[in-house]
Amino acid sequence: MITSLRLVNFKTFADEELTVGPFTVILGANASGKSNIRDAFRFIHGIGRGYTLAEIMGGKYGVGGQIEWMGIRGAPNEIVRFGQGYPLGAGEFTVLVELNLDGEKVRYSITVGFNLDAPGGFHLLAERMLVGERPVLGSVVSEQDGRFIPEVRPSLTRTFADRSPDDMRSRLCSIFESIRFLELSPERMREPSIPGAATLGDSGQNLPTVLEVICADPNRKRVLTSWLQELTPMDVQGFEFPRDPGGRVHLQIVEGNGRKVSAYSASDGTLRFLAMLTVLLSDKAEGIYCFEEIDGGIHPNRLWLLLELIERQTAKGGIQVITTTHSPALLAWMNDTTFEHTSVVYRDEYWTDSAIRPIAGLYNLRELRKSTGMERLFTSGWLENAMAFSEGEPDTDHLDDDGETEE
Numbered sequence: 001m002i003t004s005l006r007l008v009n010f011k012t013f014a015d016e017e018l019t020v021g022p023f024t025v026i027l028g029a030n031a032s033g034k035s036n037i038r039d040a041f042r043f044i045h046g047i048g049r050g051y052t053l054a055e056i057m058g059g060k061y062g063v064g065g066q067i068e069w070m071g072i073r074g075a076p077n078e079i080v081r082f083g084q085g086y087p088l089g090a091g092e093f094t095v096l097v098e099l100n101l102d103g104e105k106v107r108y109s110i111t112v113g114f115n116l117d118a119p120g121g122f123h124l125l126a127e128r129m130l131v132g133e134r135p136v137l138g139s140v141v142s143e144q145d146g147r148f149i150p151e152v153r154p155s156l157t158r159t160f161a162d163r164s165p166d167d168m169r170s171r172l173c174s175i176f177e178s179i180r181f182l183e184l185s186p187e188r189m190r191e192p193s194i195p196g197a198a199t200l201g202d203s204g205q206n207l208p209t210v211l212e213v214i215c216a217d218p219n220r221k222r223v224l225t226s227w228l229q230e231l232t233p234m235d236v237q238g239f240e241f242p243r244d245p246g247g248r249v250h251l252q253i254v255e256g257n258g259r260k261v262s263a264y265s266a267s268d269g270t271l272r273f274l275a276m277l278t279v280l281l282s283d284k285a286e287g288i289y290c291f292e293e294i295d296g297g298i299h300p301n302r303l304w305l306l307l308e309l310i311e312r313q314t315a316k317g318g319i320q321v322i323t324t325t326h327s328p329a330l331l332a333w334m335n336d337t338t339f340e341h342t343s344v345v346y347r348d349e350y351w352t353d354s355a356i357r358p359i360a361g362l363y364n365l366r367e368l369r370k371s372t373g374m375e376r377l378f379t380s381g382w383l384e385n386a387m388a389f390s391e392g393e394p395d396t397d398h399l400d401d402d403g404e405t406e407e
């Protein structure tokens, strides 16, 4: 399980740490830096996929030019935090990940240099992995004729072939690789799927075949339909998976009165729930799932049920869920464990940098939370004020004498 993610000079973060739990909620206003955290998780996922640094950042294309991996959001010179003191187009950032693997503390850190003039732009500056206090990976610096050869691939994956699967480095790779980023699109969920496609795509593709696999197990089917009945106003009894002449699999939802609703006419919210349920009720033992804006398209009345489902499933220990939201309403319903793993990302107009703070550490929020009116407290902007106050004076170093932001 990942327990924390620290970002140094990465996008809006000068040096900030996110506490990660079974279910991690990242709360924040627009442009506060929530998705920049997601981008950092995509970066470590890219490492797990074995890509070079340039591929992780810029994208990876397969034969025929089709895209295998979308690079990290933003232009290459926008990954390193602006205003680091470097000329634009050069700099470095560090990402540090802490994990708990079967009770053992594992720390991994990677520092990446960026130079617009160098081939590929990105190169490895330092990399380290500790299991407890024991180093199992250090930077490999290559030299030829006394000249430093910039490494373009993380050491973690570079010598992968000669490691056994239970090697801690291999385990770390597969954990990074297991991170999934779901940005569900109702349009993609409505598409019929190709028989045999058993993994839900990041936009929700393959929903019919993924559901068909779940429904083949009566027990899992029962759990899934009962959650769906709770989450939607539909009286869902089951599903059918008709084939079209081309062999593609379609989805139909069967209601209690025998009425069948095709995926084409099912509501966006219903499809979203269905896709999330297939993920959360999957029988996979491990995995880390990042959801963008979990509240999107879901009625507030149902949101708390979804929250309960995620809390219940992540408490079992197999999967971790990380979500961004700008809905403080979530705070009113979450359990104590989730509350302790909820952070607010904050950036005020004076700062270019974002701060990440566990909300439990803000004033007497632990007590306030027990009292009523939580939701109002947050929608009224109290949270932002509390954050600004706890940070002290705004950092004005980057302002010139006129109070204007320097270029």
Ligand SMILES: Nc1ncnc2c1ncn2[C@@H]1O[C@H](COP(=O)(O)OP(=O)(O)O)[C@@H](O)[C@H]1O
Pocket (backbone or CB within 6 Å): 010, 011, 012, 028, 029, 030, 031, 032, 033, 034, 035, 036, 037, 074, 077, 078, 079, 080, 081, 082, 352
């Ligand atoms: N390298 C960088 N240095 C400083 N700020 C950055 C950098 N890259 C992006 N940003 C800023 O991050 C903000 C977007 O943050 P984002 O995480 O997408 O917000 P949200 O909380 O809405 O998801 C933008 O205002 C953008 O200017």
Ligand SMILES: [Mg+2]
Pocket (backbone or CB within 6 Å): 034, 035
């Ligand atoms: Mg965002």
